[in-house]
Amino acid sequence: MLYQSEFITRLEAGLRSVLPAWGLSDATEVSLLTVSENATFLARDPARPAPVVLRVHRPNYHTRDEIASELAWIEALRDAGSVETPALIPTTAGGYITAFEDGSETRHVVGFAFMEGSEPDADAGLIPGFVTLGEISARLHQHTERWQRPPGFTRKTWDFETAFGPAPHWGLWRDALGLTPAGADTLQSALDRLATRLDAYGKASDRFGLVHADLRLANLLARADGLGVIDFDDCGYSWFMYDFAAAISFLELAPIVPDLQAAWLDGYQRVRALGADDIAMLPDFILFRRILLTAWIASHRETETAHDAGLEAYTDGTVRLARTYLAAT
Template identity: 60%
Template sequence: MTGIYDDQFVNRLQQGVLQLAPRWGAGAEASVRLLTLSENATFLLEQPDKEPLVIRVHRPDYHSRAEIASELNWIQTLRDNQVVTTPALIPLDDGSFIASFDDQGQTRYVVAFAFMPGTEPDADANLIPGFELLGATSARLHQQASAWTLPPAFQRKTWNFDSAFGAQPLWGDWRAAPGLTPAGQDTLERLCQRLQQRLANYGETPDRFGLVHADLRLANLLVNDKQLAVIDFDDCGFSWFMYDFAAAISFYETSPLVPELQQAWLRGYCSVQPLADEHIQMIPDFILFRRLLLTAWIASHPETETAAAAGHETYTQGTVELAQQWLNQQETNQ
């Protein structure tokens, strides 16, 4: 499917990273190979007798330099305070952390992280203990974010109804989703109307809305000897704290394990700080919010490995089915 990450574009990015490699101390024998294509392009910088580096080339026209600097600021603060295990930032030869190169007249921003061993958790019953640990990790992140005085220049995106589904949606319009039928669009329009009302009633006060990771899905977790590390803060921004659970089950929203995963996550969360019922009761809303947001993302990022794994049209159909179930439940509860 069409998209920005065609072979020529990826090759240009790879060459740009290779040109920057000496600024991270890499020698002439260094090599660069593609790891993943999702929102950004991620490469592995390897050289003999040295630990590899993970290099992230930011997607054009998504985050500003100030937003990237703010992400890195939060990561370093979390590391300094031992809030979460996450890879170290790797500085350039001048001590800065954001590199760039020119790509046909456009600036591409690049950051480097230490390589961290571990594997992505499997989506099976063994996830349940891990989700309890993830819940505790999420609570610690929310505690730190709530207590932290943001630096004056801190800039990150906001993930709320308007930014997700308003006039200028951050990830595109879900109405462009592959395989969306008129009947399906009608169902999702009704979902939007109901979600907008319920989220407005819930509100965005500081006890429920703040700085969050916003993408704690399995692909951004690393398990190594029963230790959980969190990677990829690229989507971190301001949203509802319970949205972090919805993000954690991204692409597995229809799994029969979701209720058990939710209970495990809540056990872990409440072992760190209490959670009022009004927040817990909103979790199904955030699951649908995230699902619709991902449906829009797949429509605007069709060429990525993530979109292909989700199934394009299959994912759209699943979104419509989940939306109808949620709407039916809402009618029952009225």
């Protein structure tokens, strides 16, 4: 239903019912920005100097406490100057979260200040930006190493079990579109190898902690004066090096990836030191993310993102990447 006009109209109606929570008037113009799982709207009130971005959360994914925890980290990161990300817009009641009922489901809504910028293009001009992204990633990881979580802080974990176990966050990889028996055997062999290597790498606090977990191009805002980061909706506990793998989402087989990796590592190590074992694990996390996205596409095949990725073609690429991984590790 995500791309049916009736669905968007229904969400917009529900969103309009809570506009007063941000002091937005009846004259507010509401327009859809993006919809994948969450739906994001731009609200322009002629009585306000700047628009507000309102995110309507999908149900049955994050609890209200998990959403509040995401917002707590965003506030802490902004206070520390660790990353340029939009400010939270409080409600008139003083909190950051409101909700409306959508049939039998509750839709939580949060508000952000509008930030200028555009998604970077996936071409050679991306390489300098990945130096900056490496620096940003390192600052995020530095922050999470020292930040004292507030009481009740809770976010999902992105590890082997939650990605590929019996109850994965994003669906079963064996449901991948167009996956053949031979392809499934290849992915299983790669996952067996991956599990062994991740277990050996471990989850020490200098390599596993709170990460953005979705630093892909769609969540970056390039501007002449810097690089903004948006959408912490998937932030959670994982390996720090996973953030690079997420950054090259849907580009994993592109010839530019080695240059992007070198640029990201250059920027990262200007801020935070890495060991040779950290760098050696990057192919593992690229495969981890690729198979995770392949499962996501299968469980979200109706979305524009899944169609842009190529549906069955993306699965074929995942199998090719797994073969390369098995040959190299």
